[in-house]
Amino acid sequence: MSNTIEVTETHHEPSPNKGTIINTIFRVCDITGFKVDLRAEKLIRVNAVAAVVSLLLAVVAAILLVFTRYQPVHLLPAEWYYRLVTFHGLNALIFWIIFFEIAGLYFGSTVILNTRFCAPKLGWVGFILMVLGLVMSNYMILIGKADVMLTSYTPLKAHPLYYLGVILFAVGALIGVILFFGNLMIARREKTYGDSLPLVAYGLMTAAIIAVITLATGAIIYIPTFLWSLGLVQNIDPAMYKLIWWGLGHSSQQINVAAMVSIWYMVSFLAVGGTSINERISRTAFVLYILFICLASAHHLLTDPGVSSAWKVWNTSYAMYLAVLASMIHAFAVPSSFESAQRRWGYNKGLFEWLSKAPWGNPAFSSIILAVIGFGFIGGTTGVIFGMEQTNIIVHNTIAIPGHFKGTVVIGTTLTFMGITYYLIPLIFRRKIVGMGWAKWQPWLFFIGIALLSISMIVLGQLGVPRRHWDATFSGGPFTYNFNPAVDFFWTLMMLGGSLAFISVIIWIGIVVTSVFFGPRVNGPQDMQLKISPLAPPAKSHKGFEAPGTLVLTLIFLLVFLALFFLNWKWLAATWNVK
C-alpha cells in the first residue's frame, strides 16, 4: 500500500526546520503511508463529532417513540410524540448522516488522494452554518413551534426559523460538497494519484454529484416555504410541495447508498485486501445511480392525485429499474470482492470457506457484512416491492414504510458508518479503540435489534397500522378499531428490537467518545488493533466462476425477493377493486 509514496517522515508535529509547505500542512501516516492534510484532518474530526452528537439526539428520541407506540407503556403525551417524531427524523436522517458524509467526503478527497484541502477556511464556514442550522431547527422543534414532521407538508406551517435552520444546514452541506470537488481538481492537476480515481473516491464523487442534484432540485423547496411562513408568499401548492420535497427526501437517500457502497469497497480493501473483481462494472453501476435516481420522488406519489399512471410507472421504476439494477450489481460486486480476495489468500475450499474464515473479529468487517445483508434482504426487497405503483396501495403511509427505510438507512447506512468509524478512530483521531471486546459484538446487537424492529414494523404496516400515529386505539375518536390481534405480538417484538438497537448505539457512542477523548495515542502500526491487510496476491489461474459463493448468495436473495413479491401482489389482489 505504501508503494506509491516514499515514506520520509513519521512525525506528527510539523517541524519548522524543514520549512516547506508540504511539511507544515501534511503528516505522513505511519500506518498507511498516506499524506494527510492536517487542516483536512481537523475538519474531518469536527464533522464526525457533530455526526455522533446528532446520532445521540436521534436515538434518545427514538427510544421514547418506541415506548410511546408500544401501547402498554404509551409513554409520551400526543404533542410530545409528534414533536419527537419530527426531531428524530431530522437528527437521524439529515444531521447524523450528512455530517458523517461531509467527513467522509473530506477524507475521500484529501487523505486517499494524498492531496491538500483546497479551502479550509471555507470548510469551517460550512461547518459553522451546519451547526447553526442544527441548533436553530432543533430548538424550534423542542419549543413546539415546528410540529410538522420531517416532511413538513404544506399547509402545515412551522415557525420561519425552523425552515431557515434547514436552509442554513443545506447551504453548509453544499459548501462541503463544493470543496470536495475543489479537492478533486487539485488532486487531478497535481497528479497525486494514478491515471484514474481510486474506486472509493469515485463512489464518493457519485455521492457528491447526487448531493448537488438533490439540493438543487429538492431542498430548494424550503426557500419558497420559508417565505410563505413569513407571509411573503401567498400559497404553496401541497402537491407541488410534496413532489419537490421528495426530490430531496428520496433522491438524497442515494447519496447515502453511494457513500455506503464506497465504504463497503473500502472495508473490503482494508480488511482482506480485496477490490471489485471488475472495476469497470462497479463504476458503471455508480453512474447509473447518478442518471436515474432523480426520478425517485415518484415513490411517494404513487397513490396521490395530480399525476398520471404513466408518469408514476415510468418514474417509480427509475426508467425500468436502472437504479435498482445498479444496486443489484453492487450486491454481487461487493461480496465478490471479499470472496475473490479470500480465495487468493488460500481460503478456497468449497463454496463458503472464504466466508467462514473471514475476519469476523474485526468489527468494521462484521458491520459491513451485516449492513450488506440487512440492506439487501430487508431494505432492498421491500423498497422495490413497496415502490411499485399498485402494491404501494397496501403500504402507503403505513408503518411498513419506516420499516422499509430502517432496513436501508439504519442497517445499511448507519451500521456502515458505525463500522468504518472503528478504522477512523486510529487513523484520523490517532487513538486506540477502548473496549475492543464490546466493539466486537456491538454490530451484531445493532443488526439484531434493527432487524427485529424493521421486520415487525413491516408486518404491522401490512396489517394496516399507520405511521406517525400517537394512538392506534383511536381513543377520543367517534369509533374505535381493533387491528388484527397479531399486532400485539409484533408491537412487542418491535419494542424489543428498538431497545436492543438503542443499547447497541449507546455502547457504540460510549466506545467512540472514550476512545477519542481518553484512549491511548496511536504511535505506529504496532498500535493498530484492526488489521490493515496487504493486497491479496494475484490469482494464479482464471477458469470458470470467480465468485461462486457470492453467486449462490445472490440467487438466494433473488428467491427471497420473488417470494415477497408474490405475497404482496397476492395480498393486493384480495383487496377491493379500485380504478
Next chain:
Amino acid sequence: MSLLSPAEGWYYKKVSKDEKMWMLIALTLCIMLFVWMVLWHVYGKQNPSSITYKTSTVEFAQLAEAYTKQNMIGVDNGIPVVRPQPNTDVFVMAEMWRWSPILVLQINQSYKMHISSKDVVHGLSIQPVNMNFQVYPTYDYLLEFKPTEAGEYRIICNEFCGIGHHTMIGKIVVIEKEEDLKKYGYENFKKAPVAIKTTTNQPVSEADKILLGEQVFTLKGCGACHKTDGTVLIGPSWKGLYGKQEKVKENGETITVKVDDDYIKESIQNPSKKITAGFEKTPMPVIPMTDEDIDNLIAYIKSLKN
C-alpha cells in the same frame, strides 16, 4: 485496490462468467418488474386512478356538504350517514379531524368517490382491507371503488394532520342485502329526508331551530372536537355551556366571560381571539358559516342543558 488507483488495463478486463450471469438475471428482473406494472393496468383490478380535478377547499366543502345534506339517511355518532346509489358520484371530505360522511355501500357495486380535504393533507386508509390513498386540499381525487366483501370498515387517517390526528376515524359499511343494516343499527334509517326548508317570510320555531342547529353540528363536523354529552375531547363540551362563566385567554390574559349569543358568534367567526383556558394547544380552525347557520347552532347549544 479500492483506495488506490486501479491496476493498469482495468478498463479492458473481461467480465467474469458469474458476474455476467448475475447481471443478466438482474436486468431481466428489472424489465419484468416494469412490464408487470403495465400489465396490471390491463389485467389487474387494483390501479390508482389518473383522474384528478382541481378545486378549492371552499368549493369542495360546498359540494360535499350539499351532497351529504341531500343524501343523508341518518346520523351515527354525530357523523351523517349516506347511502349512495351504485355508479353515482360520492363526495368524501377529510378535515381536522373527521371523515364525513359514513357510507353504506352495496357489495360488488361501483362508486365514484371524490376525495379531498378541507384543510391540510390527510391519508385515507380503509381498514382492515388496508387500502391507502393520499388526500390533498384543493385536489379532488376521483377513485372508483368496488367493495368485494361485506362488513364493517373504518377509514383512518394515516398522514399527520395535527394534534387530533389519532381521533380521525370514519366508517364504511358494506352490505349484501337490506337486512344487513340491522347489524349496524341503521335499520330505521329511511331514504334521504328532505332538509327542513326555511323561508324568509315564515318565522322558524325554536324547536325547528334546534333541529337545524343539530344538522349544522353534524354537517360542519363540530362533533369531531366538541361532544354534547359532557365529555371533553379536543374542545370543550357543549353540554350546559350556554350561560356558563368561562375562563378564556385573550391576548395572553385570562379573563372570565359569560357564554352568550355574542360570545359564541365571535368564537365561530374568530376562534383564536378568545381561547378557552385549558385548550390552548388545540386552537379551533375557522369554519365558514352563514349567519343563519350560527343562529341555529346557538339555539342547539342552548338546548343542551345540564
